[in-house]
Amino acid sequence: MGKESEYSLRRTRVEIAGFVFLTFLGYLIIGLSLAVLPVFIHQTLGYNTIVAGGVISLQYVMTFLVRGYSGSIVDRKGPKPAVLQGMGTFALSGLLLALASMFTGNGFICLVLIAITRLVTGFAEGMIGASPVNWAMLKVGEKHTATAISFNGIASYGALAIGAPLGVVLQKWIGLSGLGGLIVLISAVGFVISMRKTAIKGDRKSQRHSFLKVLQKVSPYGICLALGGIGFGTISTFITLYFEYLHWENGALSLTVFGVVFILCRVFFSGMIDKYGGLWVSTISLAFEAAGLLILWLAKDPVWAMAGAGVTGLGFSLVFPALGVEAVKLASPSNKGSALAGYALFIDVSLGVTGPLIGAVASQFGMLNIFLFSMLLVFSGLIICYSIQMRTRVPEAA
Incomplete structure (x- = not known):
């Protein structure tokens, strides 16, 4: 068997x-x-x-x-x-x-x-x-x-x-x-x-809702995804500039480290979502992502910075599928496509605003603080995700 x-x-x-x-x-x-x-x-x-x-x-x-x-x-x-x-x-x-x-x-x-x-x-x-x-x-x-x-x-x-x-x-x-x-x-x-x-x-027999109504349903999970996406967006957009600012070499290698760890985590650990649930996995994942950004902010040499990029990739890897599973569950069978499309909107918005937002932080507070700012946003996503998890536990327990 x-x-x-x-x-x-x-x-x-x-x-x-x-x-x-x-x-x-x-x-x-x-x-x-x-x-x-x-x-x-x-x-x-x-x-x-x-x-x-x-x-x-x-x-x-x-x-x-x-x-x-x-x-x-x-x-x-x-x-x-x-x-x-x-x-x-x-x-x-x-x-x-x-x-x-x-x-x-x-x-x-x-x-x-x-x-x-x-x-x-x-x-x-x-x-x-x-x-x-x-x-x-x-x-x-x-x-x-x-x-x-x-x-x-x-x-x-x-x-x-x-x-x-x-x-x-x-x-x-x-x-x-x-x-x-x-x-x-x-x-x-x-x-x-x-x-x-x-x-x-x-299944087109079940009731269909408008895209805006579906979007409203999945928005709590989408907001957590968007906040988690800030960490990825900051690394992909600013890591090479960050390395140049500190006169470090091989800034692009950090992107490679991030990408390799990201893919390996998806390959070997995606089964955890079915085993432990999307909210639990996304909460832990956002914690790892925040820790990786903190390591990047505290890094005193490029090796530690690359390690931080790797931990961030490890954390962000399962955020999208873990929260996506929970978001899709909220939709009726005839609205699954709209649910996934609406959920994906939030990562579009996240990556779209990361450039100007983090660029403004760099100009106002200095390049050295961009990963601290990103970490705080990811951590706020973690808090929201954990609160959703606690709210859904109460009806289950009852």
């Missing part, structure tokens, strides 16, 4: 991986241009860093706006149409990127086309972000929600980690137009794979 159960679990994981591979392809596309375009806008087109940053941020604004629409599509028609729309729109972004490369001599037209490309990419990300994982959840059952969300996170973060440096290397060899062509090719592969998969729809 044990062997049968083990085989069943392994088969379930393989099925989940087959769906979240579509997430991997989507975020690989996003990663290919992520590190290339800011440099291209600043150095090749000659615009300042504010313009470059603003154009890049258009993607996240569009993703934020599309999340609700994506969740509605998943709930009404199933995840397959949303994934197909996402892959088709990614292909369009590749064509626009290739077109933009033809107007390098006219900086304004090129910039406008790149801005449109970012908006189109943001739409595609909004459609692909929570759709494959919903597809996987419908296929393998709600009891495997934690595994599905964990695998989806590994796929997205892993794809970005591969895509960003790969895009920089490829752009030197094939140029921006070649990168656009590669994006079209990867999108076509994702589209074909999606077409070959069986369409699945959720």
Whole structure:
């Protein structure tokens, strides 16, 4: 019986991986241009860093706006149409990127086309972000929600980690137009794979609620996620600047340490969510994340700073899936897609405000205090998460 159960679990994981591979392809596309375009806008087109940053941020604004629409599509028609729309729109972004490369001599037209490309990419990300994982959840059952969300996170973060440096290397060899062509090719592969998969729809017999009502339900868990995301956002945005400020070397290696520990924790410890519950795991995870940021703030040498980044990655790794499991439980079967999309909105907001917020802290209170500030926000998320856990225990005990 044990062997049968083990085989069943392994088969379930393989099925989940087959769906979240579509997430991997989507975020690989996003990663290919992520590190290339800011440099291209600043150095090749000659615009300042504010313009470059603003154009890049258009993607996240569009993703934020599309999340609700994506969740509605998943709930009404199933995840397959949303994934197909996402892959088709990614292909369009590749064509626009290739077109933009033809107007390098006219900086304004090129910039406008790149801005449109970012908006189109943001739409595609909004459609692909929570759709494959919903597809996987419908296929393998709600009891495997934690595994599905964990695998989806590994796929997205892993794809970005591969895509960003790969895009920089490829752009030197094939140029921006070649990168656009590669994006079209990867999108076509994702589209074909999606077409070959069986369409699945959720339970539409149960009562459906508006996206705003679902968003209100999941918001306590989303707020905890957003506060936890500040720690990740601070490291990903400011760790290299922090190392330069202290005249330390290998600041980028801290990101690698964070990413490696993050993925390993997802691989080996995601089962704890099913065993101990999402609220307990997220409370412990936020405690580890806060401890990692504290180590970073107190670090007197780069080795300790990297250790702090690793502990932060260990802590943040399970926050999204652990809280996500609890958030999805609150929704009716016909609102699961909207619940996951609404919950994911909070990490979009978190990562969107981290840059200006922590930048303001650095200018007002000094670069040395950015990780202390982040730690306090993560700790406040821990307090909220613990209070939710205590409130839910009372009815259970009764």
